[in-house]
Amino acid sequence: MSTLSTHVLDAASGLPAAGVRVTLARRDGDGWRPLGEAVTDADGRARDLAPGGLGAGVHRLVFATGEYFAATGQTGFYPEVPVVFEVADGDRHYHVPLLLSPYAFSTYRGS
Numbered sequence: 001m002s003t004l005s006t007h008v009l010d011a012a013s014g015l016p017a018a019g020v021r022v023t024l025a026r027r028d029g030d031g032w033r034p035l036g037e038a039v040t041d042a043d044g045r046a047r048d049l050a051p052g053g054l055g056a057g058v059h060r061l062v063f064a065t066g067e068y069f070a071a072t073g074q075t076g077f078y079p080e081v082p083v084v085f086e087v088a089d090g091d092r093h094y095h096v097p098l099l100l101s102p103y104a105f106s107t108y109r110g111s
Contacts, residue, residue, distance in 0.1 A: 001053020003093045008044045011101040016044025021064040024049045026057050056090045063098055076102040083107050
């Protein structure tokens with residue numbers, strides 16, 4: 001089974017974004033089935049978001065960025081950032097980083 005991790009970097013401060021709540025779900029018909037939740041550590045990382053494995057299919061990470069901005073005294077435009085991705089190989093590790101600022105974000109498939 002595949003594993004999943006993420007890393008959130010606050011581009012405005014140049015520091016890891018600690019304390020960001022991240023939820024993981026898998027597409028299930030017309031909805032989403034929750035698979036896990038984590039909070040980024042002091043290094044901005046959540047290392048094991050799918051303790052039971054991902055499996056093939058379409059998945060969604062939702063980063064609670066509004067909570068993070070409020071906790072760090074910032075005003076942000078995006079209250080949450082959803083990242084939808086597809087797992088084709090059920091035996092690989094997937095890493096989905098998020099580069100975050102109050103008015104922009106980007107993501108990519110990491111290693």
